[in-house]
Amino acid sequence: GQNIDQPTEMTATEGAIVQINCTYQTSGFNGLFWYQQHAGEAPTFLSYNVLDGLEEKGRFSSFLSRSKGYSYLLLKELQMKDSASYLCAVIGYSGGGADGLTFGKGTHLIIQP
């Protein structure tokens, strides 16, 4: 089985930096994804990590440590439009093939002026 934990809600200030953590326990590991979901909309892909280290993409970066079962999403120069839920998701591996993409419950990020 897979267990994914992330904080329920975080608050940050416009222009600042925020780090959203995700810990996971899976039967095998084939990659970790971060998605953004605005209220009433479908999730959209942000980043993918399969090897340890930091992946940077503009204002967003994602970090992975496989040995610790840990990832974080770093958002810089926060903008009001970054107010959304951020979903951590993992693909496991159970020998017969890749498991389905399993999501955490999401972190609701509130950006204040």
Place this chain on the structure above:
Amino acid sequence: GAGVSQSPSNKVTEKGKDVELRCDPISGHTALYWYRQSLGQGLEFLIYFQGNSAPDKSGLPSDRFSAERTGGSVSTLTIQRTQQEDSAVYLCASSLGGRKGLTEAFFGQGTRLTVV
């Protein structure tokens, strides 16, 4: 089409009736997922299709729920004898998949199901 298409976008049904939700994945995507999202909640995994392999049905909440994928493309999620707790947004996603499913999933806009 360019993206994942789901229909209907909204469905209101009476308790006890059966409903069918449709998903058209992105052409060429071998992996297809169904999730359920209740208001303010996370994504609950329902079922996963990968190519011609047997689907992973481990997330289906009861035997009232079933899904099929015909010809490796379109998928239908069927809920029989709907209950009020089935009310949620049902999201479909597809990805290139492959043996290890390492590519990102693209989501449809979902079907909002309301059982009255």
